Amino acid sequence: MRLLRPWTRLNARHPWSHNDAYGWWITRQARRLGTVRPRRALDVGCGTGNLLARLPGVVDEVTGLEPDSATAAIALGRFAESPTVRVVEGSFDQRPPGSWDLVTLVAVLHHLPLEETLSSLRIMIKPGGRLVVVGLSRETRADGPWSALSVLLNPLVGLLLHPRADGREPVGMTAPARDPKETLEEIKQVADRVLPGARIRRGLFFRYTLVWGP
Structure with a gap:
């Protein structure tokens, strides 16, 4: 959107x-x-x-x-x-x-x-x-409200925890991942x-x- x-x-x-x-x-x-x-x-x-x-x-x-x-x-x-x-x-x-x-x-x-x-x-x-x-x-429809709130809060928390706007992912986010x-x-x-x-x-x-x- x-x-x-x-x-x-x-x-x-x-x-x-x-x-x-x-x-x-x-x-x-x-x-x-x-x-x-x-x-x-x-x-x-x-x-x-x-x-x-x-x-x-x-x-x-x-x-x-x-x-x-x-x-x-x-x-x-x-x-x-x-x-x-x-x-x-x-x-x-x-x-x-x-x-x-x-x-x-x-x-x-x-x-x-x-x-x-x-x-x-x-x-x-x-x-x-x-x-x-x-x-x-x-995710299902029942998760919708929680997901919407998370989308809104996500960049705000990121701004607090990662104030430098360099786009670099924390090392802890680089491990292999899969979808549930x-x-x-x-x-x-x-x-x-x-x-x-x-x-x-x-x-x-x-x-x-x-x-x-x-």
Whole structure:
């Protein structure tokens, strides 16, 4: 639409990662695990490590799992001297063994087989632990109001976070990506079967959230 062209040009000059908008929310979810502090966290598809940088101090040990070699190399270099953050290059099937107090997936679940992955995640969570997902779903008419609001807010947030109008994408946005196949309703149906009690909500910037655990 012609009316949106200036908005689109502004957005192109100030790109930013929609995933980073949820970093504070994920950290808050980690802090809500009650009086027992979470000890081990796994961030599946950690990218260049922006979420990994937030979690020390909330958890004792953080492991990032990243399948893309170039992206994993950036995260490995970033945390090479960290005593509490470990980065593993590998796919979800190559994840470290064991169970976790907190498992996070940010813009990752739609890259994986949905039901099979949720079933695996259920087993990976310790009793009293929490699964936190920020995901993408295939858009339907029901997503329209949220998407419209996100389109309007997107360049404004970009202007704040990326004030230099150089059009350069943050490094964290350069990892390979794919479009989601499942709608939010389809995701809810699978989650209801595999993760009873999971709380799923639509969110801004073309994302939804899923939380399973106390």
